[in-house]
Amino acid sequence: xxxxxxxxxxxxxxxxxxxxxxxxxxxxxxxxxxxxxxxxxxxxxxxxxxxxxxxxxxxxxxxxxxxxxxxxxxxxxxxxxxxxxxxxxxxxxxxxxxxxxxxxxxxxxxxxxxxxxxxxxxxxxxxxxxxxxxxxxxxxxxxxxxxxxxxxxxxxxxxxxxxxxxxxxxxxxxxxxxxxxxxxxxxxxxxxxxxxxxxxxxxxxxxxxxxxxxxxxxxxxxxxxxxxxxxxxxxxxxxxxxxxxxxxxxxxxxxxxxxxxxxxxxxxxxxxxxxxxxxxxxxxxxxxxxxxxxxxxxxxxxxxxxxxxxxxxxxxxxxxxxxxxxxxxxxxxxxxxxxxxxxxxxxxxxxxxxxxxx
Amino acid sequence: xxxxxxxxxxxxxxxxxxxxxxxxxxxxxxxxxxxxxxxxxxxxxxxxxxxxxxxxxxxxxxxxxxxxxxxxxxxxxxxxxxxxxxxxxxxxxxxxxxxxxxxxxxxxxxxxxxxxxxxxxxxxxxxxxxxxxxxxxxxxxxxxxxxxxxxxxxxxxxxxxxxxxxxxxxxxxxxxxxxxxxxxxxxxxxxxxxxxxxxxxxxxxxxxxxxxxxxxxxxxxxxxxxxxxxxxxxxxxxxxxxxxxxxxxxxxxxxxxxxxxxxxxxxxxxxxxxxxxxxxxxxxxxxxxxxxxxxxxxxxxxxxxxxxxxxxxxxxxxxxxxxxxxxxxxxxxxxxxxxxxxxxxxxxxxxxxxxxxxxxxxxxxxxxxxxxxxxxxxxxxxxxxxxxxxxxxxxxxxxxxxxxxxxxxxxxxxxxxxxxxxxxxxxxxxxxxxxxxxxxxxxxxxxxxxxxxxxxxxxxxxxxx
Numbered sequence: 001x002x003x004x005x006x007x008x009x010x011x012x013x014x015x016x017x018x019x020x021x022x023x024x025x026x027x028x029x030x031x032x033x034x035x036x037x038x039x040x041x042x043x044x045x046x047x048x049x050x051x052x053x054x055x056x057x058x059x060x061x062x063x064x065x066x067x068x069x070x071x072x073x074x075x076x077x078x079x080x081x082x083x084x085x086x087x088x089x090x091x092x093x094x095x096x097x098x099x100x101x102x103x104x105x106x107x108x109x110x111x112x113x114x115x116x117x118x119x120x121x122x123x124x125x126x127x128x129x130x131x132x133x134x135x136x137x138x139x140x141x142x143x144x145x146x147x148x149x150x151x152x153x154x155x156x157x158x159x160x161x162x163x164x165x166x167x168x169x170x171x172x173x174x175x176x177x178x179x180x181x182x183x184x185x186x187x188x189x190x191x192x193x194x195x196x197x198x199x200x201x202x203x204x205x206x207x208x209x210x211x212x213x214x215x216x217x218x219x220x221x222x223x224x225x226x227x228x229x230x231x232x233x234x235x236x237x238x239x240x241x242x243x244x245x246x247x248x249x250x251x252x253x254x255x256x257x258x259x260x261x262x263x264x265x266x267x268x269x270x271x272x273x274x275x276x277x278x279x280x281x282x283x284x285x286x287x288x289x290x291x292x293x294x295x296x297x298x299x300x301x302x303x304x305x306x307x308x309x310x311x312x313x314x315x316x317x318x319x320x321x322x323x324x325x326x327x328x329x330x331x332x333x334x335x336x337x338x339x340x341x342x343x344x345x346x347x348x349x350x351x352x353x354x355x356x357x358x
Numbered sequence: 359x360x361x362x363x364x365x366x367x368x369x370x371x372x373x374x375x376x377x378x379x380x381x382x383x384x385x386x387x388x389x390x391x392x393x394x395x396x397x398x399x400x401x402x403x404x405x406x407x408x409x410x411x412x413x414x415x416x417x418x419x420x421x422x423x424x425x426x427x428x429x430x431x432x433x434x435x436x437x438x439x440x441x442x443x444x445x446x447x448x449x450x451x452x453x454x455x456x457x458x459x460x461x462x463x464x465x466x467x468x469x470x471x472x473x474x475x476x477x478x479x480x481x482x483x484x485x486x487x488x489x490x491x492x493x494x495x496x497x498x499x500x501x502x503x504x505x506x507x508x509x510x511x512x513x514x515x516x517x518x519x520x521x522x523x524x525x526x527x528x529x530x531x532x533x534x535x536x537x538x539x540x541x542x543x544x545x546x547x548x549x550x551x552x553x554x555x556x557x558x559x560x561x562x563x564x565x566x567x568x569x570x571x572x573x574x575x576x577x578x579x580x581x582x583x584x585x586x587x588x589x590x591x592x593x594x595x596x597x598x599x600x601x602x603x604x605x606x607x608x609x610x611x612x613x614x615x616x617x618x619x620x621x622x623x624x625x626x627x628x629x630x631x632x633x634x635x636x637x638x639x640x641x642x643x644x645x646x647x648x649x650x651x652x653x654x655x656x657x658x659x660x661x662x663x664x665x666x667x668x669x670x671x672x673x674x675x676x677x678x679x680x681x682x683x684x685x686x687x688x689x690x691x692x693x694x695x696x697x698x699x700x701x702x703x704x705x706x707x708x709x710x711x712x713x714x715x716x717x718x719x720x721x722x723x724x725x726x727x728x729x730x731x732x733x734x735x736x737x738x739x740x741x742x743x744x745x746x747x748x749x750x751x752x753x754x755x756x757x758x759x760x761x762x763x764x765x766x767x768x769x770x771x772x773x774x775x776x777x778x779x780x781x782x783x784x785x786x787x788x789x790x791x792x793x794x795x796x797x798x799x800x801x802x803x804x805x806x807x808x809x810x811x812x813x814x815x816x817x818x819x820x821x822x823x
Contacts, residue, residue, distance in 0.1 A: 014546075019798025020805065027806055161364050171809055178810035190764060213579070221743040222575040314575060 024171070027178075032170040037177045038144060042196055044180035045099040046140045048206050052096055053113060055200060062119045064092040064342060065334065068106040068247075069126025072263040073097030075212075076126075076318045078327040080203035085331025088342065095205050097126060100139050103244035104154070108145045110250055118254035121341050122334070125260050125294070127244065129273065129284040134235030138163065140176040154239050214320045216313035223268045224276070226315045231273065231280045241287050252293045257341050260288065261297035264305050264326065265316035305329050359399040361552075361606045362560055362812055369396065370610060377614055378540045385537050385615065386511040393514040397480075400520075404478040407443065408514060414439055415488040416509040419495045419502040429496055436492040444485045447478055452681030480520030482678055486645055488513050491527045493649055500527050508535060517610040521603045523621040523641035530616070537615030548613035550790065553804050554776060555605030560811040562769050563598030566591045569762045574737055577747040581757035585750045587766050589730050592737045594769045597626065600639065624777045629713070629721035631695040631728060632703075646675050661704060668700060669693035684735045684744060691732040 031037045041047040065088070067077045074097030083093040096109055106125060110117055130136055138146075138155050143166055146154070151163045166173030184195040200206060220226075248258050273281050288296060299305070302312075306329065311322025318326055334342060359366045373392045377385050398405045418436035422429045445453075491509075494500035503509040511534045512527055513519075538544065573580055573588030580588065604621035611618045621640050628634035635643045651671040657664040669690065676689020703710070713721065738744035779788045789800055 015794040016797035016801060019795065020801035023798065023802035024805060027802075161368075165364050171806070175810045175812055178806065182807075182810065186768070187761065187764065191760070217576040217578050219578075220575060221740060221746070222571070225739065313579075 028169065028171050031178075032174045037174050037181060040196070041177045041180045041184065043184055044140075044177055046144060046177055047180070048098055049105070049109075049141045049145070051200075052098065052109075052206055056094060056096070056206070057109075057113050057116055060094055060116075061089075061091050062116060063094040064088055064120060065094070065122045065124065066117060066120050067093075067095045067097055067124045067126065068101070068103075068109065069097040069124075069263065070101040070128055071097065071099045072128070072265075072316050072318070073126035074099065074101070074206065076263045076323050076326050077205075077330070078201075078203055078323050079205065081324060082327040082331040082334075085328045086334040086342065088331075098141075098206070102131065102136075102139070102240050103127075103247050104142055104146075104240065105139070106247045107243050107250065108141070110247060112145075114254070118256065120256050121344060122257045122259060122338060123251050124297075125244065125247065125258060126263050127260055127288065128230075128262065129280065130230040131240035131244070132235055132238045132280065132284055132287060133231055133233050134158075134238060135233035136238075136240070140173070143173045154243070156235070156239060212320055213313050215310045216319045216322075218309045220266060220268065220309075220312070220315055223266060223315045224272050227269055227272045227277065231277050234280050234283060236283060236287075245291065248291065248294045257338075258294040259297050260291055260294045262300040263316065263318070264300050264302040264307055266309060266312045266314075267302055268309075269315045270301065359396055361603070361610070362556055362808075365399075374540070374613060377537075382537050382539060382615065383535070386507060386534050389515065389534070389614070390507055390511045393511065393516040393519060396516040397514060397519060400479045407447075407478055407481075408484060409510075411440060411443065411485060411488050412510045412513045413506070415492050415513075416503065416506055418492050419509075420504070422492070422495055423502040433492055433496040437489055440485050440489045444481060447481055449677075449681045483522050483524055484513055484519060486642075486678075487524050490524070490645060490649060494527060503527070503531060515611070515616070517607040517614070517616075518618055521600070521607070522639075523604060523607065523619050524645050525618060525641070529619060533616045538617075540613065540615050544615065545613050547790070548609040548611075550801075551609030551612065552606050553609075553801070553808065554780070555602045555607075555609060556808045556812075557804050558598040558602030558605060558773075558776060560602075561598075561807050562772050563595045563602060564811060565765065566595035566598065566769050569765055570595050570737070573762070574743065574747065577743070577750045580750060580759070581755045582751050582753060583758045584762060585747060587759070587763050589734050589737075589747070589751075591762070591766045591769065593626070593730055593733050594766070594773055596733065596736070597622075598769075598773065624780075626726065626773070627722075627777070628725050629718045631692065631699045631725050634725055634729060635692070635696065642675070642678075646671050650674060657700075661701070664700060665697035668696045672696060679736070682739075684738050684741065687741075687744075688732050688735040691728065691735065695728045695732075 038046070039050065042051045065082075065086070067073055067079075074095065077093075077095040077097065079093040079095050080090050083090050086093070096106075098105060103125070134156060137159055138151060142151065142155075143163070148163070148167045152160055155163065162172075171178070187193065188195045244260075248260075251258050288298070302308070305326050307318075307322050307325060311318055311325065313319040359369060369392075373388065376388045376392075380388055394405060394409075397408055415436050418432040421427055422432045491500065491503075491512075495502050503512075508531060512525075512531050515525075515530065515534065518525060570588055570592045573584060574592075577585055601622040608618045608620070619641055623637040623640065625634055625638035628637050651667055654667040654670060655663055656667060670693070672689040672693030673686055674689070676685045676687070676692070679685045679688070734747050735744050738747060789797060792800070
């Protein structure tokens with residue numbers, strides 16, 4: 001019986017099947033294993049990681065304040081506006097917030113660019129309640145930048161199969177890149193845009209789409225659904241919090257002060273989480289409070305920053321108006337409460353270079 | 359364990375190999391534990407529930423066949439228990455919330471008990487499938503099944519367990535009893551069906567989902583054209599999602615030597631709403647027809663009663679989809695449209711002349727407008743959201759999001775291409791008749807696309823029902 005099953009499989013190998021197999025192997029070796037697809041998609045979330053390194057970190061002076069975090073941090077901080085409010089040199093603030101960004105990325109960013117970043121004065125790390133979501137899977141950046149050993153050690157066991165599959169068949173690991181590549185190339189046919197271009201704002205922020213919105217709606221009817229999706233699968237001491245601790249320890253070992261904060265969220269989101277996911281919220285607060293070697297800036301209520309519902313374009317991403325308010329207020333906060341740290345000599349690289357004529 | 363997951367891939371390869379290793383008449387002894395493992399993988403706590411439903415309906419069917427048995431009593435016991443279980447797990451919160459609103463509207467204070475009831479996956483599907491069996495036994499259309507393992511294999515058959523098609527025992531049980539041999543031909547055609555289903559799901563539906571979610575999240579911030587595109591895209595999304603699942607279910611079952619019924623027949627080519635329901639979620643429409651519409655009287659008691667029966671059937675059909683009034687309104691729109699179509703056909707005189715091209719185009723346009731409008735209620739989570747959507751649609755706010763419009767156009771072309779490549783009876787695809795070179799490119803292209811788009815990990819929409 002089993003032998004006939006095997007012979008059935010043999011009969012499956014028709015000419016069309018063999019051609020399909022050959023084409024799949026060509027994609028695997030020529031496009032993926034060669035590394036080509038990884039660099040050909042700068043507008044993807046993974047490509048943005050490269051782009052931040054190439055266009056922001058590599059071209060910047062040594063920054064005084066660096067922000068790390070997710071897309072909410074990416075949208076919330078306007079570096080130049082914040083620098084001005086904080087009384088810092090325009091290029092001394094850097095926002096490394098990134099789409100689906102997490103502490104694992106922050107560790108990667110820091111390890112890869114330590115020489116440039118370790119002279120900073122303050123790292124502000126954005127944290128999210130969904131760091132305790134045991135179902136949040138490794139991003140495609142993690143798949144690219146972490147070794148298989150790190151991935152298997154760091155990530156929860158339910159992802160091991162997928163990580164192993166991606167290691168054997170790299171096309172699987174590169175799937176988001178292939179998708180992004182196909183989409184940007186298709187789009188460029190109609191728009192004439194250069195798909196290899198990176199969207200950068202004037203203040204050196206990576207944008208995730210070509211246009212950003214000035215204001216958002218007063219009501220987001222999908223807040224509940226978003227919250228339910230983000231905070232499911234609660235895991236105590238999740239791997240993202242472990243990565244966050246590692247990041248803090250790394251930064252502290254280089255003498256950088258670390259502030260941990262949560263970018264404000266729409267009030268209805270906070271109310272929904274408090275009402276429907278109180279256990280999750282308590283665990284998140286306890287996990288945050290247990291962080292050592294970092295200062296916790298727990299001010300995620302929008303009213304505390306003068307933010308109104310229309311300042312968000314969804315449950316918790318700031319539109320341009322909200323980002324301006326938040327950046328200015330954050331800058332003023334740094335100026336008043338962290339002036340001593342920011343006036344230290346290591347935080348004035350721009351002036352020092354000017355004085356030495358470099 | 360979603361069909362588009364790696365775990366399922368490994369699971370299925372093992373099940374397929376084991377199924378091929380045992381004689382066909384014993385294949386159900388591989389399929390039953392595999393199906394229970396598949397179901398338990400979602401949430402092992404609900405294994406008890408499905409086993410309870412299976413055992414209850416199997417026992418009721420057996421008891422009905424005993425000499426002198428009170429057949430009606432056992433039918434009522436089976437149907438009432440099935441509906442109670444369904445009502446408790448699926449509609450408890452819905453009924454409770456509405457009761458609280460009612461009590462509060464009378465000026466009384468109401469306290470909501472904190473009872474977090476989880477919805478067992480696929481409960482609506484397996485309950486309907488199991489219920490249909492006892493009704494058919496009662497009606498004498500089906501001999502009671504003596505072997506519990508056979509009945510359990512029928513209700514829990516994993517390819518169609520969580521989102522259909524809702525199979526009739528008369529069709530599936532004989533195949534489970536003696537499945538077809540696993541041949542190269544079955545593997546090949548099943549694999550192509552799975553591949554097409556995956557393409558529908560991960561390439562079309564999941565891509566559309568991100569844009570649909572964005573548009574429905576904030577209807578007030580989008581132009582009227584964008585909202586229309588959003589509603590249109592949702593129509594493509596839900597079709598890709600559900601028809602994709604059905605294709606995969608049929609492909610997987612075919613590889614295991616079992617043929618499931620066709621659940622979709624190019625529904626967006628329908629030229630009337632009646633035609634639409636003969637093409638959309640066929641297994642549910644037939645279920646509703648046979649076990650609800652006809653028992654209500656069908657079309658046997660005059661035109662007004664027929665219209666009322668159509669409306670009642672579709673209202674309940676809407677509620678079957680989800681515990682929310684928006685689903686009831688969706689069903690109501692379809693019920694009214696079906697009644698209107700019925701009245702039109704009656705006025706015109708059936709069967710009437712074959713409609714010409716102009717009439718077909720007009721019929722198609724009307725049908726798609728009604729279907730598209732109804733989808734807005736289906737997708738909206740609240741009436742306020744639906745109202746904001748319609749108000750935005752009618753505000754004629756200018757502007758167009760080029761990217762979403764382009765994506766909608768690409769999705770439309772992809773859906774049409776797949777539909778046209780699947781023959782009318784959906785048993786085979788035209789691709790398989792092509793020369794091996796373009797066929798090889800299409801297979802490789804589909805595989806790469808499915809892999810590339812598989813990262814979103816969006817659950818199937820119909821899993822929530």
